[in-house]
Amino acid sequence: MTCPASADQVKDERRREEAELGGRHGRGSGLAARTIPYTAGMAEAATTMKITTDTRDRLRTHAASGETLEDVVVHALDVYEAAQFWSQAEAWAAAETPAERDERTASEAEWDSLMDGLR
Secondary structure, eight states, rough: OOOOOHHHHHHHHHHHHHHHTTSSSTTOOOGGGOOOOOTTSSSSSSOOOOOOOHHHHHHHHHOTTTTOHHHHHHHHHHHHHHHHHHHHHHHHHOOOOOOHHHHHHHHHHHHHHHHTTTT
């Protein structure tokens, strides 16, 4: 696993790159010439998402000490996906016939006893 680059390491790398490309305002300056994005050091590829400043500020209010906005978004998605899963499970349970419910509970009881026997 690669350790993320520190902010100082990213700045140093940008300075080296700018020197190689002719400086900030020299030849090769501009967005297209930049090969090291601000997300350098992240383990996975990153993208930019346009959101309103109000939404960004709402995300920031939910960030605990040391959490990134990505951490907040990932947690929110986890909660949302869990809610969707349980909503679907409840819908399936409500649509289950009494015979299907009896068959499922018998199967669950059988698996529970098998698992209990492994302890």
